[in-house]
Amino acid sequence: xxxxxxxxxxxxxxxRVVQMIRxxxxxxxxxxxxxxxxxxxFLPAAVIGLLLEKHIERLxxxxxxxxxxxxxxxxxxxxLEAWRRGKFSMVRSSHAEIGIDExxxxxxxxxxxxxxIAMWPGTSRSMMTITAGYxxxxxxxxxxxxxxxxxxxxxxxxCAYKLFKDIANDGVAGHVSIFxxxxxxPVLLGIAVATVSAAIAIKWLVAFLNRHxxxxxxxxxxxxxxxxxxxxxxxxxxxx
Numbered sequence: 001x002x003x004x005x006x007x008x009x010x011x012x013x014x015x016r017v018v019q020m021i022r023x024x025x026x027x028x029x030x031x032x033x034x035x036x037x038x039x040x041x042f043l044p045a046a047v048i049g050l051l052l053e054k055h056i057e058r059l060x061x062x063x064x065x066x067x068x069x070x071x072x073x074x075x076x077x078x079x080l081e082a083w084r085r086g087k088f089s090m091v092r093s094s095h096a097e098i099g100i101d102e103x104x105x106x107x108x109x110x111x112x113x114x115x116x117i118a119m120w121p122g123t124s125r126s127m128m129t130i131t132a133g134y135x136x137x138x139x140x141x142x143x144x145x146x147x148x149x150x151x152x153x154x155x156x157x158x159c160a161y162k163l164f165k166d167i168a169n170d171g172v173a174g175h176v177s178i179f180x181x182x183x184x185x186p187v188l189l190g191i192a193v194a195t196v197s198a199a200i201a202i203k204w205l206v207a208f209l210n211r212h213x214x215x216x217x218x219x220x221x222x223x224x225x226x227x228x229x230x231x232x233x234x235x236x237x238x239x240x
Contacts, residue, residue, distance in 0.1 A: 002159040004194020009148045011195075012202055016100075016149060030101055034149075040105050041112035041129075041146075042153045048116050049158070056119050063232045067225050069122030074221030080131050081214040100142040107136035111146065115154065125154065131214065140209040148202060 010017060016034065023031025059065075114132035118125040126147055133143025163178075170177040179187060208216075231237040 001190070001194045002155045004191045004196075005198040006152060006156050006159065007191070007195040008198035008202060009152055012199055013145065013149060016145070017152075020149075034100065034103075037103050037105060037108035038146075038149055038153065041108045041115065041150050042157075044109070044112040045115045045119070045154055046157060049119060052119065056121075061121055063228075063238075065120065066122035067229050067232070069120050070221050070225035070228065073123055073127055074218040074225065077127065077131065077214040077218030077221065080134055081218070084134055084213065097137050097139045098142070099139060100146050103136070103138065103142075103146065107138075110136050111150065115150065125151065127217070130209070134214070140213065141206055144202075144206045144209055 019028055019031035020035040020038070021031070022028035023033070023035050026032070111129055111132040114128045114135075115125060117123055118128040129147035129150055130140075130143045133146055134140070138146065166175075166177050167179075169175045170180065182190075228237065
């Protein structure tokens with residue numbers, strides 16, 4: 001699924017990816033700045049993720065932490081959208097919204113640090129990076145675009161790391177790799193379906209954000225948290 005999402009982002013934002021490649025090769029100053037900003041935003045999660053991966057799995061993969069993250073994220077998104085629209089005039093930023101080309105390294109670092117919060121199961125990486133974009137005053141479409149571009153090294157690195165572990169541990173303590181469990185053809189089919197689904201979802205999300213903002217997603221998370229809590233208390237869903 002992660003591989004499919006990565007391919008979808010590469011396809012939809014291929015012009016930006018090419019721009020960053022040209023920048024790294026010294027042919028596009030704006031592309032180089034964007035590549036540097038993506039790298040800066042990626043590093044905090046790369047470092048903290050490697051250091052805390054086992055602790056996160058041990059402490060936070062449970063029903064209580066997951067439901068709490070869903071509910072807290074919903075409230076956070078509703079309040080942040082209200083702030084962006086000026087409903088909290090006493091604390092609203094006076095700075096105008098900017099595009100992705102105007103993003104500074106300092107603002108990119110803020111987005112990267114907030115991405116680390118998404119290591120808490122139930123939080124959502126996209127939620128944290130898009131809302132971080134709001135906080136540093138990116139326009140909604142620009143916040144979503146940077147979030148997806150940041151997902152290329154973040155999800156790509158995580159996908160490659162877990163795939164390597166899966167293959168390397170094949171046959172160890174009874175572990176069987178995904179390719180032996182499912183077969184190569186089903187895995188490739190899954191990637192293809194995930195690519196198409198992710199591309200449709202990304203295009204819809206960006207259009208929806210531009211029209212309606214974050215609040216509807218916040219209410220959805222609150223409803224989902226309430227439903228999940230009810231299913232857990234009823235013994236219908238079990239999170240190990």
